[in-house]
Amino acid sequence: MRVSVIFTTYNHPKWLEKVLWGFSVQTYRDFEIVIADDGSNEETREVIERVSAEIDIPVKHIWHEDIDFRKCQILNKAILASEGDYLIFTDGDCIPHPAFVENHVAFSEKGHFLSGGYFKLPMDLSRKITKEDILSGNATKPSWLLDNGLKFTYKISKLISSKKWGAVLDFITPTKATWNGHSASTFREYVLQTNGFDERMQYGGQDREFGERLMNMGIKGKQVRYRCSCVHLDHKRGYARQESIDKNRAIRKATRKDKVVRTAYGLDQYVKSMADLDKA
Numbered sequence: 001m002r003v004s005v006i007f008t009t010y011n012h013p014k015w016l017e018k019v020l021w022g023f024s025v026q027t028y029r030d031f032e033i034v035i036a037d038d039g040s041n042e043e044t045r046e047v048i049e050r051v052s053a054e055i056d057i058p059v060k061h062i063w064h065e066d067i068d069f070r071k072c073q074i075l076n077k078a079i080l081a082s083e084g085d086y087l088i089f090t091d092g093d094c095i096p097h098p099a100f101v102e103n104h105v106a107f108s109e110k111g112h113f114l115s116g117g118y119f120k121l122p123m124d125l126s127r128k129i130t131k132e133d134i135l136s137g138n139a140t141k142p143s144w145l146l147d148n149g150l151k152f153t154y155k156i157s158k159l160i161s162s163k164k165w166g167a168v169l170d171f172i173t174p175t176k177a178t179w180n181g182h183s184a185s186t187f188r189e190y191v192l193q194t195n196g197f198d199e200r201m202q203y204g205g206q207d208r209e210f211g212e213r214l215m216n217m218g219i220k221g222k223q224v225r226y227r228c229s230c231v232h233l234d235h236k237r238g239y240a241r242q243e244s245i246d247k248n249r250a251i252r253k254a255t256r257k258d259k260v261v262r263t264a265y266g267l268d269q270y271v272k273s274m275a276d277l278d279k280a
Contacts, residue, residue, distance in 0.1 A: 003031035004084030009092030010038040013047040021134040022095040024055040028102035033059045036078035039066025072197035088185040094230040097140045116183025117158040117225030126233040158229045166227035177221030179211020195266030204245035
């Protein structure tokens with residue numbers, strides 16, 4: 001099964017570099033990385049080119065012009081550029097556990113999408129993590145994080161990513177299995193059937209709306225938050241605006257009420273434009 005890991009980035013080159021190093025030491029090796037870049041500057045491109053030359057995982061950099069928050073648009077372009085039969089989605093500020101890809105592949109199941117987890121780090125520890133910490137696997141080890149100043153919380157158990165104990169914790173957790181931008185995956189065919197992400201949406205719930213359309217289609221969420229985890233590096237969210245959040249809530253409400261499966265504002269427009277170019 002061909003696998004593609006897709007994640008977004010926007011002008012966070014230092015965080016992006018850490019994420020790329022995290023994917024360079026995955027226990028499962030047969031996958032590609034597709035970076036959905038929402039208009040980052042030259043520094044981001046330089047980081048991608050430099051790290052790509054040093055790792056043995058193929059990397060694609062999909063970029064468009066910086067015109068406000070257009071995460072859904074660039075995600076759709078990245079989906080079309082990907083070659084995997086199975087698509088794993090995360091974010092450019094999330095360092096994956098070394099077994100992240102392996103576990104997503106191992107627990108993949110027809111008729112389902114996987115709902116993974118994350119553990120959010122404070123800013124001081126996000127900055128402290130080095131390349132060596134990532135390559136050694138320390139950056140996602142609870143013991144190392146605690147030794148380096150992290151305050152204990154039971155949520156850190158998500159980073160153990162044990163197939164055995166994680167299954168137990170995923171079974172008893174009251175948290176619902178939803179589509180999470182930091183760690184989620186499903187088969188390419190299902191993504192295409194939904195027509196991808198709804199490009200009317202900006203920041204606030206756009207990932208959840210996509211998952212809700214999957215569920216309307218009959219694709220069930222499978223809880224793997226204790227088995228497919230990552231550490232989330234801290235950052236500001238200057239793009240968070242109440243206006244866009246309210247708009248997205250209205251779209252999500254309609255998606256649930258009308259049992260929408262396929263958005264009219266997704267992948268089709270790019271497929272059509274590419275077909276038109278081929279004809280020309």
